[in-house]
Amino acid sequence: MGGDFGPDIVVPAAALAFEQLGDHVRFLFYGDRARIDAVMNGFPALRRVSDIHHTDKVIPNDEKPSVALRTGKDSSMRLAIEAVKSGAADSVVSAGNTGALMATAKLLLRCLPGINRPAIASVFPTMKQETVMLDLGANLTCDAEILVQFALMGAVYARVVKGISHPSVGLLNVGTEEMKGPEYVRAAAAILGEVEFPGTFYGFVEGDDIPHGTVDVVVTDGFTGNVALKVAEGVGDLTGAFIKDAFQSSLLARLGGLLAIQALKKAKSRIDPRYYNGGMFLGLNGICVKSHGGMDAYGFSRAIMVAANLVSQGYNRRVAHEIEQLMEQETFFSGIAQQVVNPA
């Protein structure tokens, strides 16, 4: 029921995902049966692999997470997350209220053993390969240990879902030299430089390294990650607007634009936010993916594909295994962090 369009988008999106995922997938829809049913009429094949669970209750987009937790019982969002908890579903995908989704998922699913906080991760286009970035806003402030856990979760994603055997992991900072940056970032770097984790620690990266594709995984706190993501979106809008202006600035430019229009559309598709839709809530004891609220059916289907990928690759099992390995080194890495914070 979430997002700007509810079932009008979610049902066709499921049909698109079904086309790609094939017969082994099933969909559980939670929300207003009449509305869902009406859209489903256009997709008879999807209906055969779908169950609709009716509820009147919906968590509004502007509801505070704390209120959603108190009053959200029987809401479509909560019921969908409960389906993951009970094992009825392998994953949940929602275009609803991000804060409420995170709070409810955290409460019901809990974190994986050894993970202190879940993170929101997403995949971005770059000048080289795609890059995974986290956290995009679940944890506004982080300490060194949390950043190390994020590095692990991001590295496992790159390894099992993207198939990169030795993903490089960079810590976002204001410079690449060892002495640069806040204490908690330097402490995280010291730990990642010493422990074994499922990636290669690259060191510090700066903001421009994200679009340049310097590393496979960029790790940062949720405040910085959220700002970075939105700055990137906004600069995309800005350059798009300037280029559009340019092609309308003269007759010659207009003609040039017409000739190049197919090529330009292809360039635009390389940074299509619909293709990259799907914020993964990593570190929970269950798979939960957030779609942008304004997405169309294709965009939402991409978020479903992210969830399906995490499920089929056994992402959580792998993270649980890796965090166990890391925790065996914990005494060691706590010592390192201490040295950074209080150098001898």
Next chain:
Amino acid sequence: MGGDFGPDIVVPAAALAFEQLGDHVRFLFYGDRARIDAVMNGFPALRRVSDIHHTDKVIPNDEKPSVALRTGKDSSMRLAIEAVKSGAADSVVSAGNTGALMATAKLLLRCLPGINRPAIASVFPTMKQETVMLDLGANLTCDAEILVQFALMGAVYARVVKGISHPSVGLLNVGTEEMKGPEYVRAAAAILGEVEFPGTFYGFVEGDDIPHGTVDVVVTDGFTGNVALKVAEGVGDLTGAFIKDAFQSSLLARLGGLLAIQALKKAKSRIDPRYYNGGMFLGLNGICVKSHGGMDAYGFSRAIMVAANLVSQGYNRRVAHEIEQLMEQETFFSGIAQQVVNPA
């Protein structure tokens, strides 16, 4: 002597600035006399308004700020800053080591009365008017009061240098609702919503609001601001590369690109980093501007123009006046901040 090219860039840049500033400007050059002299030979008009102060010592680009402070005596950078301190110069412009420049300027010039920390500010192109953003990396972590001082410094810049009578000031955050964000950001918002300062407090803005031009001044901590700035640069590179690829992808696109080339160049010039070069160190008892190290003469001349503007508009006098006004309201606003941090 700083930056990638030293006098080869700095001297021609001064000549360009001289053309615009006219006869009331004078230049003091600090560094290797022979190298400066050699370049100066090409600019006889500039020579008539210039003094060269010889020194052999240069602070390397990779020197730690603490080392630069200890060993930087008689360096070109230090001597130039001392000229501001002694009143021999109204401002200093450098393309050298940013950390060393900030540390030395802070030590020698000190902060303006009532300002606790200087900030690095710069001006950015947006979809509307240009936007001032600070801090870009001088203070990695900030508290509410520091952010309020940044808001004041940014607002005075927009007012006196850009001529905006009621500049709108936004606080960078992860959402626009009142309850969003870390405590120190919410506390700063509460203060700015109540006190009188030389701008209009817009509220929270998000990362995409920077390129969208939602407000005249964007205020954030130095860690986030530095990342945001570099992400924006990197995304500019990325979209540029994708568009270049597009125009090379087919014969038709190549022809289109040729026809539109003038218009596209104009679009590119609207985000020309050389035009926007010049990081202002605001809040010091003296004007200090940092040029990007890789700039050409035109880019460096823009940084000189920033410094000249700050001087001619009496920026520091205005900030000192406004901070005094703000401090008279201090007891009041400390109370507000307290309420946000410890709500009843």
